[in-house]
Amino acid sequence: MYYKTKSKAIRASKSENLLVVNRSITEYFLTKNYTTFLDTIVNANTPEYYEFIPKDAPVNPYFDIEIYNDSEYFDNPNVILELCTKQIMNYFDTLDVNIQKIILQSHNAAKKSFHMIFRVRNAHGELVVLKNVARLKAMYESSILKDLKCNGKHIVDPSVYREGLFRTMYSSKSGENRPLVGCDLSDPFNDIETFVCYTGNNFVLAKGLACSPSRASTSTSNSTTTTTRLCHETDTQLTNKDTQIIKEYIETTYKTNVINVFTQTTPHTHTQFIIISLDDLFCPFRGACHKSNHQYIVIDKHSVKQKCHDPEHKDLKHLLGYISQLPPEVLAVVHRVLAIDTATKECQTYIHENFDPDVQDILFDTNALVFQGNANRRLTTLLTGHTVGCLHPRTVHEIDNSGYCLKCLDCRSVFPSQLRIPIDPKYNELTTFLMNVNQLNVTNNISIHIGNTSDDFSCDVQLDESIFNNVEVTKLFNQILDGHKIAKFAEAFALCTDNIVYSNTQWYVFDGTIFEHDSDMMMVKQALMKMSVQLFAIKQHYEHLPHTQQYMQILKNVKSLIVKLNKPGFKDDIIKEARYFFHEKDFFSKLNSKKHLVPFTNGVFDLVTRQFRKTQKEDYFNFSVGYPYIENSDTTDQTLHNQVTMFINKILPQQEVRDYVLKKLSECLNGDIPNTAFLMFIGDGANGKSQLLNLMKATMGQLGEKVEVTLLTRKRNNANEANTEKVKLMHKRFAFLSEPEDGEKLNIGLLKELTGSEEIVARGLYQNSMTFVMEAKLFLACNELPEIRGEDTALWRRIRVVDFPSRFVENPNEPNEYAIDYTIPSRIREDITWRQTFMNVLLEYYYRTDITEPLDVQLNTNEYRSQNxxxxxxxxxxxxxxxxxxxxxxxxxxxxxxxxxxxxxxxxxxxxxxxxxxxxxxxxxxxxxxxxxxxxxxxxxxxxxxxxx
Structure with missing residues (x-):
């Protein structure tokens, strides 16, 4: 029995204690359980079934992913699948669980669809599920997955997180033939486990996980948290003694002379710095000395760094260390002059007056840029019920630019959980200090007195190294988020991308088989857009951490970069800068230089070793035959093989001539074989010679070419004249020409030049001249042999005339007449198995050494020579x-x-x-x-x- 409305089906299911399911979206019906529902699906001829997800039923986490063919992820969906998996792992990171990843796929030419279902089990083997679909929706909305879009469409569909339908395994949408089936990337699973509401009897609800941070990425032990005990002085001016202490430290540590030491305050933020002018012209960013621009050192509330006055390097800084690493006497000066001590004292007063009269020492964490102090036991009870798995939470007071809170150092839980308590403006020293610390994460303009130049200064960002697990990548993204967006993003792009080359003002992208010329930079831009994955990883990491001002600033910068990365101008600037990192000077000399390799779409065949292997980037091909290689032993369609063989046998019925022609065609596979023969195929029309050459060109793919016969009949070009037909032969291994016009004669000089395996000089339209060695073996198809003037021995050593005696007609009656097959051109053009079969024939003949020039070819050649x-x-x-x-x-x-x-x-x-x-x-x-x-x-x-x- 089918129900037309969902409400009627739900009422009936409650009275009969049955499961509501759906067919074709419009028809609801009841079934006993998921096992019987699965049987119904499997036994249907064309399944169109949907699981019904009630609003109050426990669910396993799931995602509905749709990647359209205009998306950069269409050819690389693994990026999205890995992001979804990482989101689930982060969500359950505070629990000891085992996660099973089930992936179903349903693709067509327009889009790729995936269903991901996660079954999470705890240490006791119990299935851990979410209370209802609303909890799953909250998890989705707190993740970066909601921001993944292409042309305004969500990649991870948010509409499935409500009471409604979810397509089942083996089912297709109405009118489509693309059922959901298991994906190779999936963990092993039973079909019944693909139902998102299937829990069995042994399950528990996940508690306390909503938007919770990852313990692995946020926990900090006492041994790794850098804190500094502070003095309580109020003088923020440098004394002569202070200057001498800093000068001696800099000169002793960095082996350089100090010109001056002074403080500098920014006009808008009132942020104070200590500036040390150096008598040093050597620039670490240039790797050489400037003529006049000296170096200087900046000490702020966070770090010590070297900078340069040169305008070219104004955005660069060289990190020398952190203030926590300074000697005690230098550190005392820095704390006092930069007002850290004053702010610390007022922070203690603020906590004492408002929250905890027993608070003792307050510490300033120079890494997290927050104040912290131990809280008494009475306040610790406020965190009870908010901590995750902490029986005895280590509670501290924490103050940053966003306000005050209590925090557990173990699980990072906070109270209040939503918003921090704002700091009263009357604590001016504390609020000013925290505001200035926050400003260290954005670009400030400070005036340096030497040379009357202005310089941009921004403090170093230090990302968690666990995000990328790569020191070099982390360092570059630190610099990117620190303000060096164009140059360092270009460098990071090059570091994370190994399939792009820039040479001779052109971009080339290696697709796993060949280097494709990216004339409009579309592929380069698509590769650049994939860098958003790294930005999303940073965003996801810090979204799950407590919202300190430092982390909020990082998130703000990351989101700004993601937006900019979608703007054409920003991408163009990065790509322009990236040319220096992707440039490969000798790229063109390497292209197609390995002439003994035959490039297929699934690898290369080495004619020297007789082995087929995977294509390597170092093979440097930008041409291929355009289809995958299949060994003869793998050819299962013997009928097809016989069709191709019969086609060749009919065209060339004489065994000796056929072997000779196929041997000469097989030599085209290797560009290193000298080009010593020019074969002329003659015979009346409809004798198959053109179809044989068409099959050869189709088999050679991009390594074959058809050129105009004027290449051999016209006069030689002037040295500076363009000749596009010659340029077309560059890196080709096979070429053929059609019949010349009546009365046209072959140019002996051009013919000798193109059949001598010598260097050719040619120029395309609006291009510079280029020089290349002629690899292509030339073949001419004609009904009547063209006239050749002269008796040149070297020329006649190359010319060979092959007669094609067969004729293909409607009603064959005579010897060597065969029925014409009008489907042959279509098969050659459309059916790659014809090309694959003929390629195997060529490879077989390539290794034959028993074939000599037949007498029939010699006689035809001598006769032609006499006629001319x-x-x-x-x-x-x-x-x-x-x-x-x-x-x-x-x-x-x-x-x-x-x-x-x-x-x-x-x-x-x-x-x-x-x-x-x-x-x-x-x-x-x-x-x-x-x-x-x-x-x-x-x-x-x-x-x-x-x-x-």
């Missing part, structure tokens, strides 16, 4: 063998030219005749030399004769 040499063609028609004759050069020239040849022409014709004889009659002596016939001396070629006609 009119003199050779004339010799073929007019010269024949005759054992009793001698062929003389003068007779040949007279018969061919119809006149006597000039001496220079005679030499050229002699060379051509020798070449012709060497090709046509290799058994005859091809050299022009003295011969004797029937006792008569002749100069010529013995055994040949001019035909009578």
């Amino acid at each position: 040499n009119k003199f050779f063609a004339w010799l073929d028609e007019n010269v024949s063998t005759s054992e009793m004759d001698v062929l003389r050069l003068s007779d040949v020239c007279m018969a061919f030219l119809k006149k006597r040849a000039a001496p220079r022409a005679l030499t050229q014709y002699k060379t051509h005749v020798e070449q012709w004889i060497h090709q046509r009659y290799p058994t005859l002596q091809h050299k022009y030399q003295d011969s004797k016939l029937l006792g008569i001396q002749y100069k010529g070629w013995k055994g040949l004769v001019l035909n009578a006609n």
Whole structure:
């Protein structure tokens, strides 16, 4: 029975003691328990079921996460999953528990959806659950998860924390086919544990955890809290003795001469500092000496630091130490001059008059920047019921800029728990001091008298090192929050990001396979936005600590940075500064330099070791074939393999020619193999040669290229003229050209340049000239062979002519005719398995050493050579063998030219005749030399004769 309204279903469930559940959002029904509900889901053909979460039922913590494809986290959802897990760990950190993490996923092209359910068990094995969904909502709203948004949409959905529905495992939303299934990142679980309200019988309610701080990140022992016992003097002026004490300390400790010691007060905040001018030009920020800008030291209520007058370094400071580390005599001067003692005395008076007449010594914590003093036992009882697990709380009075409270040093609980008690303005020394201490965490302008320059000064922020567990990262974020937002954020960005390179004014991002050119800096900006994870970590850490003024200032700075990080101008400034940290000078010389590797999307195949391995950043590829490598042994579709093989066999039916062509194509895999052959594929139309080259180009991916035939038919470019076709061949290993126009001739010089494995100089449009070694092997497909002028031996050593005898027609009737398959182009273009199969064929032929040039190719090449040499063609028609004759050069020239040849022409014709004889009659002596016939001396070629006609 189904109920159309929730209220009717709830009333029925109470009377029958059954469980309310839902199908397709609109239909409520009752079931016996979660076990029967799970059976219903599993047995359904298309599950569309939802768990109903009552408002008063105990729940396990859960999150509903939706990451759309326009989010920077779409390709890296682990960041969000880890943040959610950390939130739960922090929430239960004060209890001894074991946390089981259950992750379900449901993805499509538009978004990735996750359900995270946490099952928490205590040391007794009891399930620890929250009282109701309202408690879970409070936990969510107190975490950084509520601030995670993309384009205004919450990544962690807040709407699920109310009485309502929650999609179950194996279920899809109506009209969608994306069921929730287990994720590989999940801990092991039973299906029934995915119901958020499933508790079983052995469970307890979590108590006292709402928005509670993490003990691990906040507890401080007496041994680590730095406190300083203070004197009670009121004079805040430096005496001559004070100056001498500070001067001797600085000169002895830092081995430098002191020019002057004086105090300086900021005009707006009345914050006082001790300034020590140094006779020292060496700048630690520059690593060298300035010509005139001296260094100086600043001592404030917190630390000792060195600074520089140079405007370039005005925002930088070098921490020398903390005032708690100063010698007693120097510390006494600092306390008195900086009014710490006066404030301490008035703090004791304030507590004595208002809260505790028995209070004794008051201590100023120079790290936390708060006053503390032990409270009597009567006041300790005020914390009873507020402490977490503390039977005998160590209670202290604590005063900071936000007011007064009682605090337990063990569990960090405070009273009052919401707001601190404001300090009465009549305690002016105390309130002024606390305000000034707070101002140390923001930038103050102080005037330094040397050189009449102004300098920006801000006190050092010291983050808890447990946030990052990395000293270098923590140090950089200290400086970022201390005011050095651009320069230090850029440095931190480089330290936390190892897949970005800046070279030759361009950005490149390594995606795990290749370095992609980031022309619009979108990928760099996305990587920069991921730095918000570090900022969220800081924010989350301090949100769970007591709200002292120091921590509130850190939170304020962090939130400001998060907002700024979403502003285009701020990102651009950081990226501009980051160029210096990401710059790699010789990056371009390394790109695609490992020519024996074939880059796939899942790794590289090493042609030298015959091994496939994972791609490394140091491989430096910005091209790949565009699909994953699959070994031959992994090819399960034998039908597909047979289809590709049959396709090749039909195009090249002769075994010797087919082996030769595939061997030459396989040599394109290795860019180190010299480019010594230029294969011309000829034959009437519809013979498959173009489809074979298209398959080869698709198989080579970005390593293959189709270029215009004008690359070989046009005249040579001027030195400064752009040639985009040449530039396209840079780092390519295979290239082919289509048929030239009728009457176009191949340029011999260009052909020799592009087939000689020599350096090529080329320039793209609006680009500088570049030099690269030609790796690509060239192939030409044509119905009619183009004309080549001249008889260049080096050129003809490279040219090979391959005839494609097959024809693909509608109704095959003749030998070498096959039925045309119009789906072949689509398969080559769309089906990567064709490319993967052909790649395995090429790899097989690459390692074959038994293939030689077939006779058919030799004959076709010689015929083509003869057709392009009119003199050779004339010799073929007019010269024949005759054992009793001698062929003389003068007779040949007279018969061919119809006149006597000039001496220079005679030499050229002699060379051509020798070449012709060497090709046509290799058994005859091809050299022009003295011969004797029937006792008569002749100069010529013995055994040949001019035909009578």
